[in-house]
Amino acid sequence: MMNQRRLAIMRLMDSRHKFTARELAERFEVSVRTIQRDLDALQTMGFPLYTEVGVNGGYRVLPNRILPPLQLTQQEALGLFMMLEYLEQIPDFPYGMIREHLAEQYFSTLPADVQERIAGMREHIAFMQHPGEHRESLTSDLLTAAVEKRAVSFMYQARNGLKKVKAHPFGIYYEQGYWYMPARNKDHVLLYRVDRMQQVMVLDQRDESVPTLKTWLKQAEDRDGEEVVLRFTEFGARIAASDALFSTVSDQEWRGIVPRSEFSFTARRLLSYGPEVKVVSPPELQERVRVMLEQGLAQYRNEFRDKWEN
Template identity: 85%
Template sequence: MNQRRLAMMRLMDSRHKFTARELAERFDVSMRTIQRDLDALQEMGFPLYTEVGVNGGYRVLPNRILPPLQLTQQEALGLFMMLEYLELVPDFPYGSIREHLAEQYFSTLPSDVQERIAGLREHIAFMQHPGDHHDSLTSELLTAAVEKKAILFMYNARSGWKKVNVYPLGIYYERGYWYMPARDNDHVLLYRVDRIKQLTVLDQIDESVPTLKAWLKQATHTDGEEVVLQFTEFGERIAASDVIFKTVTDQKWSGIVPHSEFAFTARRLLSYGPEVKVISPPELQEQVRTMLEQSVAQYRED
């Protein structure tokens, strides 16, 4: 594709309307040349549509195809390595980008670059443990958060399934799961996305709903509590490969854990045996102690 057509794609991507004459004057070419350029862009899939009449012109459809990537070889290699890593993140928002780039963009690269990427894939691995894949709702939730729209869904809470009507702030990925802070009246509650089903985005809009970044800047999460753990030297070595506790430093780990995730955290800690101790809070200590007693009880003689 020549540079003029690339420049036309960038110009028209601004969503302004342009007549063929305006484009011809802007690029200092004839009307016939501009028309050939416009026809070529449409043939390659650039979503132009024409408005006829005195005030007519060319516009780009909302779900448009953006100008192609122009990367150096090093940038292309880095891009595909990032895609390899993203394969480990389940339900990634707008996840079709991975398949599109890995297949369609890959096929447009020179053969020597394709061979280089194929060779790199044989010599690199990301050992993060991926979570389970579910029907992806992350794209819809993220869009609803950006548009500040209310959502309605069924949620698998500790007490069973319940109907929830909230305003999402956004989503974030942590410890192998996607989480969604959402405002319910005057409170912000935390939901795990894989426990959501039957999602409906409503028409109600509330411009006062904060962004995820603004909420994260607050001192603590309203539904969480600081957990402090003490690891042994060997426990710290094990934690280094744990997606949850890998940030342990000087044999100590601390972080905000939602109350709803205490049971999950307690089960995770049981796998460390005597290599970790819960310093606080007491509620998590009690959950670990109870689970240990239940485990031992299974081996007691009747």
């Protein structure tokens, strides 16, 4: 059984910092010899600790080190595995290998009664989504590139065919079954669907001026856009309350700033509400919805006309 001091040393050690045995001894109020025995024991256990010799030497751990074990209560363990059940439904989840690791290796270390409890709970809970093909390395690479302010190159399946793109990602977000990556491409900010990307490569080129995803989202109202006003029916408002885009609906009305570049996307989302929503303003969005409705109706008019003529 690992003692609390050694566990604390594991938590303290950071690949970005170097510690001497004396510094650790003073921190934990024990002798240098005791600390050296602790460090030897951690190395024997497989903790990736290495020594830098010399006047400025000390102890470091490898960046991809094994972190301290989870210490969870039974309720926390149950909650963790329910979260894993949910995450299993999200395709391409970054660093998704953790699901398999926890579901198998950590699960096997739990007491038998907790394992039985988790197995029983799985029979009584479901998340009604449709998981797609998992390619988590793609989202992991994009997220890493965003954090490190590095550019990425990839082939993108656009409407007019496959094209090569180089851009600086702000981050990624998951919405309505898809991952999206807003990125700076030359002088423009474009939104890419991750499932349409191929042959992704993280480049060495860095740009420290690239904003974080959270900053970009907060600045959304400052982008070139217009105020959109929607009027929902009572039933439509209940549906909208569960929609990430329109969840701020209040008294059956929704107001928000929508960039003009996203009018087509917004119009298609509104079509899914059918008669449960009306665009009050602006006229441009009203027209987008009207045209899409006309195009949809035209397909049926043509079908009925062909049947009548035959």
